[in-house]
Amino acid sequence: MSYAVRMEAGQRSARGQFRWFFGLVRVKLPGKPSRTKKADKPPDKDKPKTRSKPSRHSPLAALSVEGFIGHLLRLVRRLLAGLHIHHLDIRGRLGLGDPADTGLAWALVGPISVLLDAPGVTQVDIQPDFSQEVLDFSSNGRVRVVPLEYLTVMIRFMVSPTTFRAIRAMRS
Secondary structure, eight states: OOEEEEEEEEEOOOOOOOOEEETTTTEEEEOOEOOOSSSSSSSOSSOOOOOOOOOSOOOOOHHTTTTTHHHHHHHHHHHHHTEEEEEEEEEEEESSHHHHHHHHHHHHHHHHHHHHHTTEEEEEEEEOOOSEEEEEEEEEEEEEEEEHHHHHHHHHHHHHHHHHHHHHHHOO
Protein backbone atom coordinates (compact mmCIF):
# COMPACT_ATOMS: atom_id res chain seq x y z
CA MET A 1 0.00 0.00 0.00
CA SER A 2 1.45 3.36 -1.01
CA TYR A 3 0.16 6.66 0.29
CA ALA A 4 0.87 10.38 0.49
CA VAL A 5 -0.77 12.76 2.98
CA ARG A 6 -0.43 16.54 3.11
CA MET A 7 -1.85 18.82 5.82
CA GLU A 8 -1.52 22.58 5.71
CA ALA A 9 -3.35 25.39 7.43
CA GLY A 10 -7.02 24.76 6.62
CA GLN A 11 -6.42 22.26 3.81
CA ARG A 12 -5.55 18.58 3.61
CA SER A 13 -5.07 16.19 0.75
CA ALA A 14 -4.39 12.48 0.48
CA ARG A 15 -3.51 10.03 -2.27
CA GLY A 16 -3.20 6.32 -2.01
CA GLN A 17 -2.80 3.15 -3.99
CA PHE A 18 -3.63 -0.34 -2.81
CA ARG A 19 -1.77 -3.11 -4.60
CA TRP A 20 -2.60 -6.77 -4.12
CA PHE A 21 -1.49 -10.08 -5.53
CA PHE A 22 2.09 -9.04 -6.26
CA GLY A 23 1.02 -5.79 -7.93
CA LEU A 24 -1.31 -7.38 -10.46
CA VAL A 25 -4.39 -5.84 -8.83
CA ARG A 26 -4.14 -2.08 -8.26
CA VAL A 27 -6.79 0.16 -6.78
CA LYS A 28 -6.36 3.91 -6.45
CA LEU A 29 -7.77 5.10 -3.16
CA PRO A 30 -9.90 8.25 -3.32
CA GLY A 31 -8.23 11.32 -1.91
CA LYS A 32 -9.76 14.64 -2.81
CA PRO A 33 -8.33 17.83 -1.32
CA SER A 34 -10.68 19.15 1.32
CA ARG A 35 -10.94 22.21 3.48
CA THR A 36 -11.24 21.74 7.20
CA LYS A 37 -14.34 23.37 8.59
CA LYS A 38 -13.74 24.86 12.01
CA ALA A 39 -16.21 27.69 12.39
CA ASP A 40 -18.94 26.82 9.87
CA LYS A 41 -21.45 25.77 12.50
CA PRO A 42 -22.64 28.40 14.99
CA PRO A 43 -23.13 27.13 18.53
CA ASP A 44 -26.69 26.25 19.46
CA LYS A 45 -27.78 28.55 22.29
CA ASP A 46 -31.38 27.32 22.34
CA LYS A 47 -30.55 23.69 23.11
CA PRO A 48 -30.35 22.91 26.82
CA LYS A 49 -27.26 21.02 27.84
CA THR A 50 -28.17 17.56 29.04
CA ARG A 51 -25.92 14.89 30.38
CA SER A 52 -25.87 11.60 28.61
CA LYS A 53 -26.65 8.57 30.70
CA PRO A 54 -23.57 6.55 31.62
CA SER A 55 -23.27 3.24 29.86
CA ARG A 56 -24.25 0.21 31.86
CA HIS A 57 -21.33 -1.73 30.43
CA SER A 58 -18.02 -0.03 31.13
CA PRO A 59 -15.02 -0.91 28.94
CA LEU A 60 -12.79 0.08 31.86
CA ALA A 61 -14.02 -2.98 33.75
CA ALA A 62 -12.07 -5.12 31.29
CA LEU A 63 -8.83 -3.52 32.47
CA SER A 64 -9.41 -4.84 35.98
CA VAL A 65 -9.30 -8.46 34.75
CA GLU A 66 -6.04 -10.12 35.73
CA GLY A 67 -3.70 -10.41 32.75
CA PHE A 68 -5.87 -8.45 30.29
CA ILE A 69 -3.55 -5.44 30.03
CA GLY A 70 -0.61 -7.68 29.13
CA HIS A 71 -2.83 -9.56 26.70
CA LEU A 72 -3.85 -6.27 25.07
CA LEU A 73 -0.23 -5.10 24.82
CA ARG A 74 0.72 -8.40 23.14
CA LEU A 75 -2.09 -7.83 20.64
CA VAL A 76 -0.78 -4.35 19.80
CA ARG A 77 2.79 -5.66 19.50
CA ARG A 78 1.71 -8.48 17.15
CA LEU A 79 -0.38 -6.11 15.03
CA LEU A 80 2.57 -3.73 14.70
CA ALA A 81 4.85 -6.65 13.83
CA GLY A 82 2.53 -7.48 10.92
CA LEU A 83 3.03 -3.99 9.51
CA HIS A 84 6.05 -4.10 7.19
CA ILE A 85 7.32 -0.59 6.47
CA HIS A 86 9.39 -0.38 3.29
CA HIS A 87 9.65 3.40 3.24
CA LEU A 88 8.22 6.15 5.44
CA ASP A 89 8.92 9.86 5.15
CA ILE A 90 7.31 12.35 7.55
CA ARG A 91 8.08 16.06 7.41
CA GLY A 92 6.39 18.84 9.28
CA ARG A 93 6.25 21.97 11.38
CA LEU A 94 4.33 22.28 14.60
CA GLY A 95 3.51 25.59 16.27
CA LEU A 96 0.77 26.40 18.76
CA GLY A 97 1.02 30.21 18.81
CA ASP A 98 2.23 30.44 22.40
CA PRO A 99 5.90 29.47 22.74
CA ALA A 100 5.26 27.82 26.11
CA ASP A 101 2.52 25.60 24.67
CA THR A 102 4.71 24.76 21.69
CA GLY A 103 7.49 23.79 24.09
CA LEU A 104 5.17 21.46 26.00
CA ALA A 105 3.95 19.85 22.77
CA TRP A 106 7.53 19.53 21.54
CA ALA A 107 8.48 17.76 24.78
CA LEU A 108 6.12 14.98 23.70
CA VAL A 109 6.59 15.02 19.90
CA GLY A 110 10.38 15.52 19.82
CA PRO A 111 11.43 12.23 21.47
CA ILE A 112 8.81 10.30 19.50
CA SER A 113 10.15 11.69 16.22
CA VAL A 114 13.68 10.64 17.18
CA LEU A 115 12.52 7.11 18.07
CA LEU A 116 10.68 6.74 14.74
CA ASP A 117 13.67 7.85 12.68
CA ALA A 118 15.39 4.68 11.44
CA PRO A 119 18.17 5.04 8.85
CA GLY A 120 17.31 3.56 5.48
CA VAL A 121 13.62 2.91 6.26
CA THR A 122 12.07 5.97 7.85
CA GLN A 123 12.93 9.64 7.74
CA VAL A 124 11.19 11.80 10.31
CA ASP A 125 11.81 15.54 10.34
CA ILE A 126 9.43 17.48 12.60
CA GLN A 127 10.44 21.00 13.56
CA PRO A 128 8.89 23.20 16.26
CA ASP A 129 7.80 26.69 15.25
CA PHE A 130 7.78 28.99 18.28
CA SER A 131 6.81 32.15 16.36
CA GLN A 132 3.43 31.31 14.79
CA GLU A 133 0.51 28.92 14.96
CA VAL A 134 1.11 26.33 12.25
CA LEU A 135 0.32 22.70 11.56
CA ASP A 136 2.03 21.71 8.32
CA PHE A 137 2.71 18.02 7.81
CA SER A 138 3.45 15.93 4.76
CA SER A 139 3.97 12.20 4.71
CA ASN A 140 4.46 9.50 2.13
CA GLY A 141 5.45 5.91 2.34
CA ARG A 142 5.11 2.34 1.29
CA VAL A 143 3.73 -0.20 3.73
CA ARG A 144 3.09 -3.92 3.24
CA VAL A 145 0.34 -5.64 5.20
CA VAL A 146 -0.51 -9.34 5.04
CA PRO A 147 -4.21 -9.65 5.98
CA LEU A 148 -3.87 -13.33 6.89
CA GLU A 149 -1.36 -12.42 9.62
CA TYR A 150 -3.86 -9.96 11.11
CA LEU A 151 -6.67 -12.48 10.90
CA THR A 152 -4.75 -15.10 12.89
CA VAL A 153 -3.67 -12.52 15.49
CA MET A 154 -7.24 -11.27 15.96
CA ILE A 155 -8.69 -14.79 16.19
CA ARG A 156 -6.12 -15.76 18.82
CA PHE A 157 -6.99 -12.62 20.79
CA MET A 158 -10.77 -13.08 20.55
CA VAL A 159 -10.90 -16.76 21.56
CA SER A 160 -8.53 -16.51 24.51
CA PRO A 161 -9.88 -17.12 28.02
CA THR A 162 -8.56 -13.71 29.13
CA THR A 163 -10.70 -11.94 26.54
CA PHE A 164 -13.77 -13.93 27.59
CA ARG A 165 -13.16 -12.95 31.23
CA ALA A 166 -12.82 -9.30 30.20
CA ILE A 167 -16.11 -9.42 28.24
CA ARG A 168 -17.82 -11.02 31.22
CA ALA A 169 -16.46 -8.27 33.50
CA MET A 170 -17.76 -5.56 31.15
CA ARG A 171 -21.24 -7.08 31.12
CA SER A 172 -21.59 -7.35 34.88
